[in-house]
Each structure stands twice: as C-alpha cells, then as structure tokens.
Amino acid sequence: MTHRIAVIPGDGIGNEVMPEGLRVLEAVAKRFDIDLAFEHFDFACCDYYAKHGKMMPDDWFEQLKDFDAIFYGAVGWPDTVPDHVSLWGSLLQFRRQFDQYINLRPCKLLPGIKSPLADRKPGDIDFYVVRENTEGEYSSVGGKMFEGTEREVVIQETVMTRHGTDRVLKFAFELAQSRPRKKLTSATKSNGIAITMPWWDERVVAMSGNYPEVSVDKFHIDILTANFVMHPDWFDVVVASNLFGDILSDLGPACTGTIGVAPSANINPEGKFPSLFEPVHGSAPDIAGKGIANPIGQIWSGAMMLEHLGHKEAADAIIAAFEAVLTEADPAVLTPDIRGQGTTQTLGKAIAERV
Amino acid sequence: MTHRIAVIPGDGIGNEVMPEGLRVLEAVAKRFDIDLAFEHFDFACCDYYAKHGKMMPDDWFEQLKDFDAIFYGAVGWPDTVPDHVSLWGSLLQFRRQFDQYINLRPCKLLPGIKSPLADRKPGDIDFYVVRENTEGEYSSVGGKMFEGTEREVVIQETVMTRHGTDRVLKFAFELAQSRPRKKLTSATKSNGIAITMPWWDERVVAMSGNYPEVSVDKFHIDILTANFVMHPDWFDVVVASNLFGDILSDLGPACTGTIGVAPSANINPEGKFPSLFEPVHGSAPDIAGKGIANPIGQIWSGAMMLEHLGHKEAADAIIAAFEAVLTEADPAVLTPDIRGQGTTQTLGKAIAERV
Ligand SMILES: CC(C)[C@H](C(=O)O)[C@@H](O)C(=O)O
Numbered sequence: 001m002t003h004r005i006a007v008i009p010g011d012g013i014g015n016e017v018m019p020e021g022l023r024v025l026e027a028v029a030k031r032f033d034i035d036l037a038f039e040h041f042d043f044a045c046c047d048y049y050a051k052h053g054k055m056m057p058d059d060w061f062e063q064l065k066d067f068d069a070i071f072y073g074a075v076g077w078p079d080t081v082p083d084h085v086s087l088w089g090s091l092l093q094f095r096r097q098f099d100q101y102i103n104l105r106p107c108k109l110l111p112g113i114k115s116p117l118a119d120r121k122p123g124d125i126d127f128y129v130v131r132e133n134t135e136g137e138y139s140s141v142g143g144k145m146f147e148g149t150e151r152e153v154v155i156q157e158t159v160m161t162r163h164g165t166d167r168v169l170k171f172a173f174e175l176a177q178s179r180p181r182k183k184l185t186s187a188t189k190s191n192g193i194a195i196t197m198p199w200w201d202e203r204v205v206a207m208s209g210n211y212p213e214v215s216v217d218k219f220h221i222d223i224l225t226a227n228f229v230m231h232p233d234w235f236d237v238v239v240a241s242n243l244f245g246d247i248l249s250d251l252g253p254a255c256t257g258t259i260g261v262a263p264s265a266n267i268n269p270e271g272k273f274p275s276l277f278e279p280v281h282g283s284a285p286d287i288a289g290k291g292i293a294n295p296i297g298q299i300w301s302g303a304m305m306l307e308h309l310g311h312k313e314a315a316d317a318i319i320a321a322f323e324a325v326l327t328e329a330d331p332a333v334l335t336p337d338i339r340g341q342g343t344t345q346t347l348g349k350a351i352a353e354r355v
Numbered sequence: 356m357t358h359r360i361a362v363i364p365g366d367g368i369g370n371e372v373m374p375e376g377l378r379v380l381e382a383v384a385k386r387f388d389i390d391l392a393f394e395h396f397d398f399a400c401c402d403y404y405a406k407h408g409k410m411m412p413d414d415w416f417e418q419l420k421d422f423d424a425i426f427y428g429a430v431g432w433p434d435t436v437p438d439h440v441s442l443w444g445s446l447l448q449f450r451r452q453f454d455q456y457i458n459l460r461p462c463k464l465l466p467g468i469k470s471p472l473a474d475r476k477p478g479d480i481d482f483y484v485v486r487e488n489t490e491g492e493y494s495s496v497g498g499k500m501f502e503g504t505e506r507e508v509v510i511q512e513t514v515m516t517r518h519g520t521d522r523v524l525k526f527a528f529e530l531a532q533s534r535p536r537k538k539l540t541s542a543t544k545s546n547g548i549a550i551t552m553p554w555w556d557e558r559v560v561a562m563s564g565n566y567p568e569v570s571v572d573k574f575h576i577d578i579l580t581a582n583f584v585m586h587p588d589w590f591d592v593v594v595a596s597n598l599f600g601d602i603l604s605d606l607g608p609a610c611t612g613t614i615g616v617a618p619s620a621n622i623n624p625e626g627k628f629p630s631l632f633e634p635v636h637g638s639a640p641d642i643a644g645k646g647i648a649n650p651i652g653q654i655w656s657g658a659m660m661l662e663h664l665g666h667k668e669a670a671d672a673i674i675a676a677f678e679a680v681l682t683e684a685d686p687a688v689l690t691p692d693i694r695g696q697g698t699t700q701t702l703g704k705a706i707a708e709r710v
C-alpha cells in the first residue's frame with residue numbers, strides 16, 4: 001500500500017530543512033519497506049504569493065484532500081506578506097478545512113540539548129500538549145467600529161462549541177489513559193475569562209466521568225505557564241484551547257531547550273482528511289539562506305507522520321537515530337544552534353545514515 | 356498630609372501577610388515621617404460572602420472612592436465561592452470601576468532567591484510588565500446558545516478600544532523612556548488572532564512616533580513566553596493586553612523564582628480614583644492557616660504604594676530592607692518557601708526592624 005504524501009516546504013528555512021526530512025523518511029522507508037510517494041507543492045509567500053497574489057490556488061482543497069498526509073515546512077515572509085495573511089491563507093486553512101482538530105506536540109528533554117532550566121536531565125521532562133486546533137480564540141468573527149477615530153472599538157469573538165471541545169478533550173483523555181502516569185492537566189482561565197472558560201471547566205468535569213483511571217487537575221493559564229518553568233515534571237498530558245495550547249506548546253519546548261527542534265502534528269483523527277506534520281519553528285527569515293537551520297524538527301515531524309500512518313516502529317527508529325546522533329555530539333555534524341560547526345545537511349545526513 | 360489607605364486583607368493567606376505588610380509600612384512611615392491612616396474592610400469570601408451572599412456591600416464604590424489607595428491581600432476561596440464569582444465581585448470590579456487601567460509588575464532576580472533558570476544571577480533580569488487592566492479579553496460580553504445540548508455554542512467577545520489601548524501604550528512608552536535601556540517589547544498574536552491583534556500592532560507603531568528614543572520590538576505571545584525562559588535579559592519594559600499581560604506577569608516572576616514574593620500595582624495614573632496594590636500570589640488555600648506564607652509580596656506591594664503616593668525614598672528603603680534580610684539568609688527568619696524554618700511573622704518582623 002502506497003502512502004501519498006503532499007510536500008509543502010513553504011518559505012525560508014522550510015526549504016532547507018525539508019530535503020533533510022525527506023532524506024530521513026526515504027532511508028527509513030527503505031529499511032522498513034514502506035511505500036511513500038511524495039508530491040511537491042510550491043504554496044508559499046515566496047514565490048507563489050508574489051506571482052499569484054494568494055497563498056494557494058483556489059482548488060487547493062481538491063488538489064490535496066485525497067493525500068494520506070501533508071508534510072509541511074514553514075510558511076511566512078513578513079517582509080512581503082503580513083503574517084496574518086500568509087497564515088490564514090495556508091496553515092490555518094488546512095487546520096480548519098481538513099478539520100485537523102488536534103494539535104499534538106511532545107515536550108521532552110533530549111540528550112545533548114541544553115535546557116535553560118537548572119538541574120534538569122533527560123527523563124525529567126516528558127509530556128504532551130494537546131491543543132484544540134480549529135476554533136476558540138482563533139476566530140474570524142468580529143470587526144471594527146468608528147474606525148480610524150478616537151472612538152474606535154475593535155471586537156473579536158472567541159467561539160467554542162461542545163462538538164469542538166468534547167472531541168479534543170476525548171483525545172486528550174485517551175492519550176492520558178494510554179500513558180503510564182495517566183494524568184491530565186487542563187489549562188483554564190475561568191477566574192478571569194468568565195463565559196467561555198468556566199464552561200470549558202464543566203466540559204472537562206463531564207468528560208472525566210468516562211475516564212475514571214485518569215487523574216485530572218486544572219490550572220489557570222497564568223500560573224500554568226509559571227509551573228511549566230518551576231515544575232515541568234508535574235505534567236503528563238496537558239489539554240488546552242487553541243490560544244492557550246499555542247502558548248503552552250511553544251513554552252514547553254522552550255523549557256526543554258528544544259524549540260528549534262520540536263515537531264508537531266495537526267491531526268484529523270478520523271482520517272477523513274489528511275493530517276499535517278510540521279516543525280514548531282517558523283520560516284526564520286533571520287537565518288534563512290545560510291544552510292545552518294537545524295533539521296531535527298522536520299525530521300521528528302516525519303516520525304510523527306509515520307506513526308500516524310501506522311508505522312510506529314519506523315517512527316521510533318527515526319527518534320532513536322537522532323537521539324544517537326545528539327548523544328555522540330560530533331561538532332562537525334551538529335548545527336550551530338546546538339554548539340556544532342556543521343550544516344543542515346551534515347546533520348540530516350548523519351541521522352539518515354544512522355537510520 | 357494624611358494618606359488614607361483602605362485595607363482589604365481578603366481570604367486565606369491574605370489575612371496572614373497583611374499584618375506584616377502593615378507592620379513594615381508603619382515602621383517606614385515612622386522613619387520618614389509619613390502620615391498613613393488605615394481603615395479595614397472585611398470584603399472577602401470568608402466570611403463576608405457567607406453572611407451576605409455577595410463579595411461587597413452595594414455601596415462599596417462610595418465607601419472606597421475617596422481613599423488615596425487600596426492595600427489588598429488576596430481574594431478567593433473556591434471551596435465556597437467559584438473564582439469567577441469572587442474575582443468579578445471584588446478585584447476585577449475595582450480595576451474597572453476605579454479605572455485602574457495599568458497593571459504594573461516588576462520581574463527581578465533577588466539575592467538569596469533561587470531562580471529555576473540555569474546560570475542567572477541578580478542583575479541579569481530586571482524588567483517590568485505593563486498590562487492593560489480594564490478591557491480586552493476580560494469582557495463580560497458573550498453568552499451561550501443551544502445550552503446543554505450537543506449543539507451548544509459559547510461565545511465571549513474580546514473588546515479593545517483606541518482609548519483603552521493608547522493610554523496603556525503611552526504609560527509603557529513613558530516608563531521605557533525613563534529607564535536606562537529605553538526598550539519596549541509589545542506582546543502580540545497578530546499572526547493568529549486576526550482582528551484585534553493586527554490592530555494592536557498598528558497602535559504600537561502609531562504611538563512609537565511620539566517616542567523616537569525608545570526602541571520597540573514585538574513578539575507573538577507564544578514565542579514571547581519562550582523568550583522569557585530563554586532570554587529574560589532581553590527585556591526592559593513589556594506591554595501587553597489584559598490576558599497576555601496576566602500570563603506574562605506570572606511567568607516573569609516564575610522565571611526569577613519570585614512568584615511567591617512579587618508585588619503588583621493596579622494604577623489609575625490620573626489619581627481620579629484610588630489605585631490598588633496587591634501581591635501577585637493568591638489566597639493559597641493549600642497553605643492558609645499555617646502561618647508560613649511569605650509576606651514579601653505584600654510588603655513589596657506596600658513599597659509600590661508608597662512610591663505611587665510620592666514617597667520614593669521610603670519605597671526604596673523597604674526594598675533595601677527585604678533585600679538585606681534575604682542576603683543575610685538567616686534560616687530562623689526566612690519562610691519555608693525560601694529554605695527557612697521561620698514564619699510569616701519572623702520574616703515580617705525582621706524586615707520591619709531593618710527598616
Ligand atoms: C485572580 C485573577 C482574576 C487575576 C487576573 O487574571 O487578572 C490574577 O491572575 C491577577 O493577575 O491579578
């Protein structure tokens with residue numbers, strides 16, 4: 001059975017890390033005899049938007065909907081296209097139109113990667129952030145009144161539905177249930193955001209009835225971010241709304257020092273539409289073109305994609321491979337962000353060979 | 356001239372740290388010959404709410420509006436009153452009705468307080484978070500539809516005004532201008548929250564025209580929280596909307612290890628209404644009644660209050676006093692959270708004596 005993968009490198013370092021992601025996928029596909037068929041798409045700010053005045057062709061949905069997965073680099077080039085235009089014209093469209101309602105990101109201390117936190121070592125921090133990925137605070141509803149005057153008022157609506165909330169909670173509870181610690185933490189702000197968030201808390205309580213083995217706690221988002229720094233070992237699975245999940249899934253990898261290498265999965269669990277796999281880092285205009293971007297985020301995202309496609313063993317082999325290369329810590333191989341003198345390619349090749 | 360101060364200890368450890376806050380204020384008032392007149396109010400969950408079914412009497416506004424400041428402990432007792440009820444019935448009312456539109460919190464590494472970050476020492480981290488404190492994401496506008504059914508939809512509106520946004524930006528720019536580094540960072544999320552936040556960015560640009568000496572940058576809230584952990588030394592003054600400021604002003608003190616001791620000021624800069632000064636920590640039901648809460652947050656808030664009332668020298672004396680006691684680090688004096696065996700009182704008394 002062939003898995004058809006749509007490849008969208010995007011902008012900036014997306015174009016540099018993607019070839020390494022593919023290199024490693026090809027190596028592991030060979031070893032485990034998996035049939036992957038890649039098809040490339042140039043949907044990006046540079047040059048697609050420049051030529052066409054939009055991020056993607058009008059029939060993008062038709063073109064992509066029958067793929068088994070989307071392997072995505074990073075989109076954004078603020079010098080020419082404002083971020084909200086490029087993101088709402090690409091990544092955020094996929095998340096919504098392909099109903100990728102789960103955004104899943106591991107936060108894990110890795111060998112050879114320095115954490116900014118004192119006294120933490122691999123094994124101490126190992127949790128997932130499960131983020132609602134289609135609704136909530138990321139809404140397109142709202143507008144301006146008295147625009148351009150002193151009386152200007154700007155409104156943006158947060159929209160949560162029981163349908164959208166219960167399904168992400170269900171996914172998070174199932175994930176917690178499948179893990180040894182069986183612990184779920186809910187991110188809330190019901191003391192301040194007085195309509196949506198107390199309701200979110202109620203849905204968590206309602207869902208918890210179905211998972212008696214899972215222990216549940218909740219923290220307001222302010223003290224929760226504080227606890228990520230002070231007590232990252234407390235967490236196993238953290239579930240959050242779209243915005244809170246966005247914040248926590250950058251902060252979590254920052255605490256483990258892995259923000260440059262963290263992966264993420266945008267999942268439609270029912271498989272009705274393709275899921276999308278992308279590194280957490282963006283297009284990084286500041287280092288684009290230098291060939292020094294760390295490709296591990298793209299490679300690790302490839303592992304998440306394989307796991308999603310049913311190849312857990314192959315996914316684990318990729319993770320073992322980059323952990324081994326990190327443990328070896330050959331400065332000629334590693335990229336500058338992790339104290340090496342190598343390039344995107346030297347690191348990508350080393351991992352592919354190890355596979 | 357007498358400064359009339361309304362004292363509201365509130366719930367839980369609010370009642371334990373407040374006497375120490377007052378003890379230190381009385382000591383410094385004596386030394387600097389400042390005339391402070393305290394009047395106590397029992398507005399809280401325990402027992403006011405229990406007796407009256409509300410957090411404050413109906414005429415609270417009249418009772419409090421002519422005070423020069425409000426010295427506040429912490430309110431909240433979730434076992435008997437849900438947090439959104441107690442907070443919207445007290446603290447959040449003050450912030451709005453007394454138009455305390457600035458929430459100001461220092462993030463500073465202190466001697467003798469361990470930071471969870473590796474390799475940071477006093478002097479390395481020293482910045483302010485300026486938070487909009489009356490509008491934005493904390494709105495009471497919204498509601499539910501199809502309540503209690505599968506089709507349930509819950510909406511909450513973020514409301515920003517030019518009036519409300521420009522005045523907090525102005526305060527932040529002035530503060531940045533008054534500091535040696537003259538650096539302002541704006542918290543945004545204009546790549547995802549596509550109506551309010553791109554507009555916030557525009558207001559920052561517009562205001563920056565009036566402050567050519569201040570250098571300005573901006574980060575999306577997700578990577579900004581990450582940068583608080585990875586590069587806290589980058590920041591001088593950070594300005595943020597109500598929700599983002601709430602998050603950053605807990606995360607900042609968490610990074611300096613000072614979340615249990617950080618102060619905050621809720622300021623009406625025009626002095627039309629009283630400003631309110633409170634520690635960042637809450638009522639802490641888990642340690643309430645044990646007499647071990649750290650009173651420095653309350654004491655430091657008292658220093659911010661004195662500075663606001665025009666007594667900068669006295670404020671500095673308080674800060675110098677608790678820094679000295681922390682540097683001495685006598686375990687018999689310090690509270691358990693900072694590796695001592697003392698009590699709220701031993702620490703409060705030591706600081707008052709030092710003053
Ligand atoms: C208690 C809560 C409503 C409050 C807030 O969110 O503003 C608190 O977290 C704060 O920062 O003062």
Ligand SMILES: CC(C)[C@H](C(=O)O)[C@@H](O)C(=O)O
Pocket residue numbers: 087092246546547577
């Ligand atoms: C680029 C941006 C719109 C996006 C988001 O906020 O969802 C990113 O931060 C992410 O987390 O994938």
